[in-house]
Amino acid sequence: MSSATNSRRGITAAWRISGWSTLIFAVGAIVAFFFLHRFVSHEIQRRSDAWLLGEVEVLGDVAERTPKGILYDRIVDEIAELATKEVPTESQNTQNPNDAVFFLELGPDNSLKLWVGKGNSSDYLTPIRAAAIRPGIPGNISVVGAPIPFRIVADKTEAGDTIYLGLSEHNNRLLLRRMRVYFFSSGATIVLLGFILVFVTSRRTLARVEAVTDIAARIGQNDLKSRVPEVDGNDEIARLARTVNGMLDRIEKSVNQLHTITDSLAHDLRSPMTAIRGKLEMVLLADTNGQWSDPLGSAVEEIDRLTELLTKSLDVAEANADALRLRRQHLDLNALLRTIVDLYEPSLTDRGIRVDLYSTGPATIFADSALMHRMLANLLDNAGKHLPAGSKVTFRLSSSAGQILLIVDDDGPGFPPETLSHLFERFVKGPHSKGTGLGLAFVEAVVRAHDGQITAANRTPQGASFTITLPASSV
Amino acid sequence: MRLLVVEDDVQNRRFLEKTLTESGYEVSLAPTAAAAERVFRSAVNLSAVILDLGLPDEDGLSLITRLKQQGLRAPVLILSARRSVDDRVRGLETGGDDYLVKPFAAPELLARLRNLIRRNSPPVDNVTVLQVLDLRLDLLRREATRGDEKLQLTTHEFSLLEFLCRNAGRIVSRSMILDQVWGMRIEPDTNVVDVHIYRLRGKVETRGSEPLIRTIRGVGYVLRDK
Incomplete structure (x- = not known):
């Protein structure tokens, strides 16, 4: 496209x-x-x-x-x-x-x-x-x-x-009239030839520029390896191609560097966490009379939360640098949404929140399924954490003209006006939020990584609304 | 059953050794890729390999590739501290191996290991009925009965109970349940799994009797088998 x-x-x-x-x-x-x-x-x-x-x-x-x-x-x-x-x-x-x-x-x-x-x-x-x-x-x-x-x-x-x-x-x-006729006929011919010549030349030149643009545009989520084909000569476009290639080399290098840093940071923090978790678990399982199960269990849970926080913040950091690694496949967002709403429904009902799902049928996208799972889980977690008992959250999924549209409406208190404008930034949370401030940043990052868009708004008279659009899969 | 554990971190190695030995496995330990190769050459029959990706002397994946070329048949469980699991590792998953992201729960490690070994061994006669105490699951008709009473379960509740029954007496973690029953590797911020377990309990357990599904705080759940 x-x-x-x-x-x-x-x-x-x-x-x-x-x-x-x-x-x-x-x-x-x-x-x-x-x-x-x-x-x-x-x-x-x-x-x-x-x-x-x-x-x-x-x-x-x-x-x-x-x-x-x-x-x-x-x-x-x-x-x-x-x-x-x-x-x-x-x-x-x-x-x-x-x-x-x-x-x-x-x-x-x-x-x-x-x-x-x-x-x-x-x-x-x-x-x-x-x-x-x-x-x-x-x-x-x-x-x-x-x-x-x-x-x-x-x-x-x-x-x-x-x-x-x-x-x-x-x-x-x-x-004089003959001169004018000669002049105008030859002039018109020359102008026409000139137009054709300029048009063909500029088309050809622009086609070369376009090749550079196409390569530059393709560089993104998945493709860091493409380069503009090596151009001979030393004209402006050859120099442009070489400059773009040089820039792409640097982008690839810094994205790889970012991956190395986040990976090694994750590794260095996770290895000790694994050891701590393992030890706590051993003690917890050996504690047969249940004397220490409360503090030990909560310590394990805290470690799990810390791990998820680490994962999420590194993911969001990578996504903000447009360097999220995607493993795309064709998946039906409709089926996925049904499964995950089914998973969350009892927990939300327990909190007095009603969840409804309306869908117009299959909605195939070309996306990373693990990231999509986590994105939807974040939206439902967000609803579970911020909506008071008695609220209702509605998921509406529809597809039209190559676009998948997901609207999430609730009738809760809505977003505080002061956070609405920077809702998707990291560590932004409402005054009474119990979350990490990463959930919505992660949601936005995943949507953007899949060439989609997300907007948030307050509804009248009350409630919040997310609108997510994702490109439909062509298959 | 003999396992080869390749892990450079001393603490984790010790933890793995203890957990696996307690579960009845014989464990050979290797702190480096070179040591792993020596063990592989001397060991007669490995049931599985547990491998940490970040080794000091070689990348874990190239070690696997090399060992497989040298005739390694045993499945590999990859422990990765890398955050989002590498494409190459995910590729292995389809080739009969599995991965686990650190930090992991011991029960999950054991469950995945059992799964791997079972998948890799010749199939035993297909189970169509699961029986744990007086709980009986007919997998073909997808019907569950406790004693004489038929249980009214939803599709997911049945799958959840089946998963607990298959692992009866062993601890299953929340992330294992999410992965195996719902097919999602997610870490919810809210207590989604607990509520499903709570509802299942309400249908499976009878008032006054000893609870069938035990909660082990911070670790997971276990279906009592005795």
Whole structure:
């Protein structure tokens, strides 16, 4: 389950990285294109302006030098025709040059002297007059009926005539549009390829990170031996893998050290206890008239209690370090709970406590049975010790969606508010508790070691409640 | 029946020797693994081995493995002072051996030892009826009678009485009862076993007569057989 979560996280990270880098790349490309576009369009404008200016000068010259007479119109007309043929256009085949260029001469009184071009001269005359083009400075005009504006320049002859030469922006626009199309199609391809490249690379990289994460996550209750497979090279992930492996070595060493310490502590304390217990027992059994049986018997019982206290506190210490040794097997919590409630029921009834068990049926978990036995025994001991006569404790076991839920409710006095927040800490006990303060810490430790959760709360109007969830066994 | 006891602690060795000799076993003692191996070579027929895991010269488990390779057939009762019993030791349990965590009660040691030796020897004819004084348990029909009177027992009460009957005249501890009757190795803080015994007494014992189940404070219970 955890590895599934990890791989989902990996995909998300890969998407995020590729998304962001693609976005940044695309924005950069658009900005670059914007400047390129500006530069190119300026350059095109400059060139067409230069051509227009040169051409209008030639035309002005011709118009000036040609004697005014019958041939004037014809000659200028011819020259203008010729000029229009020189239009720097790429689509001469498809377009009539007369569409692209016009020539206009006005007399000093603004009357039309000559018109070479397509369409009605008055369509052009009105916008030219409105635009008030000065000689030597190119300007733009829009003509009725022509979708694309014209670039025009003016020249003044010595005779006071004004010559206008107009060039359609059509070709420039076509060029720019073609550039945009090329740019956008190639840009989009590059961005898409970049996205795929970044995505695949980051997926592969993240998969290596995931392998490290999986190993690190697996290290826990049972597995201290796994290591990230040795990675060649010296990139960041190889270093991460080596660092994690080094850390795992240290964790394994300290957990083993903890086991050695707790084991040898247990050994050193237990051996003398065994000897004491043995001697007391020998005397107790030899004491046939029962003169000393009370003090001796209670001494033996005290030793047993001391042993259990030692066991429990070392278990809790190990569990707090997440180093509890588990021997897991599939077991039915329902059957186990029935047996143990059956075992405790007479003792609780004797104290005036009623115990009920409601279950929805088998609830298989993958757990250490010895620890589960002791965990449930602790819960029942806890009820027996803290509930007053006349109380009721209820165990409710149910399973749903891969979870086993055990709720233990009672109608006793509840937890003292000051202990509720740190109920599962070691040596925490209520003001009137006769316990060791380890029982609930042990319960919590066992539940946590089995990847479960436990919460405690007070009920209204009175009583205490434990809620334990454990992952159900997949078998 | 000869036993080999391997234990490095002098006090415990003495205690084990005394307890086992009193129960009629012949005991060979060995304080180290090397000594244990010598005894194993010279002893003709060992019925069982009692072994402390923490030996000064060798790990107890590797000693067992070695002795088994050399032809040890007798079952091994492992005494462990380690708190939570090692996986490897628990593994042995299934292989016909048993373990006991220190400190243990002498009756429990004896009971486990008897159990081990019985399991390891060829099966005797199956017992279907247990009779102790005027108490009679039919194991097939799971019926108990005292004299002529039939006893109304629950499943667990019957199992508890059966366990006491099988060990009649011998002391059984609370942890043995929990282990054998309920199948749990737990140490309850409360008097759960005592209450079961008390209830059983109420059903088994008749008013005025001498009690059948005796409590031995601090040690356990014994079902009187004479």
